[in-house]
Amino acid sequence: MGSDDGYPSERPAHRVFVSPFYIARTLVTNSQYRSFVLETGYAVPYMDDPRAEWANWDRDSKNFPAGRETHPVVLTSWIDASAYCEWAGTRLATEAEWEKAARGGLDGKLFRGAMRKSPTSEPTTTIRTVPLLLGVYPPNGYGLYDMVG
16 A cells, blocks of 8 residues: 555555455446435535536536536535445445555556546546546456546
8 A cells, every 4th residue: 555656645655454345336426426415405516616617516406517417426525425425325445445446456556547538628637527438448457447547
């Protein structure tokens, strides 16, 4: 876990034992998160910042931006994600579990796919999401999609 070449908080690389665990194969989509919002009355993802305008949900209709049903939900905090997981009958992965899953079996190596580019024609300086369409990118060594990018 960690890296000798990463941020100071990641150093040094070290061995960590991780008990067997389950993790979702894909990220949570806007559509999935909306079911949670509608059933629980939880606040929608929204950030009062012009840079987040493209991803902000409509707070009145409790809906995500048009055409983004299968895009991953963004603008959520750890607390929001934890509340969603509790509602869904699961939990967030620990940092060690997430790193193991993201590495996809490539222990000690760079994350697979970390340098891939979005299949859109948008400028690279624009941050956007892409639909979670299985098969657009191959899964990592554990069969998980979009763990890095």
